[in-house]
Amino acid sequence: MKPSEKKQVMAPPRWTSTEQLLWLQNEIPGYLQMQKEKKLPRFFDSLFPRWFSDFPEETELNGSPPCDENAGINEPSSAGIESVIDTAQLDSINAPDLVEQEDSQSNSPPMGAAE
Numbered sequence: 001m002k003p004s005e006k007k008q009v010m011a012p013p014r015w016t017s018t019e020q021l022l023w024l025q026n027e028i029p030g031y032l033q034m035q036k037e038k039k040l041p042r043f044f045d046s047l048f049p050r051w052f053s054d055f056p057e058e059t060e061l062n063g064s065p066p067c068d069e070n071a072g073i074n075e076p077s078s079a080g081i082e083s084v085i086d087t088a089q090l091d092s093i094n095a096p097d098l099v100e101q102e103d104s105q106s107n108s109p110p111m112g113a114a115e
Helices: 020-034 040-054 055-060 080-105
Strands: none
Touching: 020 040
């Protein structure tokens, strides 16, 4: 590149849609007023709920509104709970055997053993 040639630096792409940009621009007067009054936390406490109400993250990230295809996924079934309980019981029953195996494989004397 010759010294007389300048590399053109472009701005990064805008992270907002046109609708979001207009929405934010409408908030500028309120922002400037709250900045003068040193009340920006109060401004953002008001802004964030309105922003996420108008532009839900799920819709913005996925391009579609959230759906209920995973409805009830966090509701445990009795079979699932029983399986977890059974596994926990087996683990507690087998735990002493595992500790003995680890102790027998270790070359160090058990804790509290006299030297």
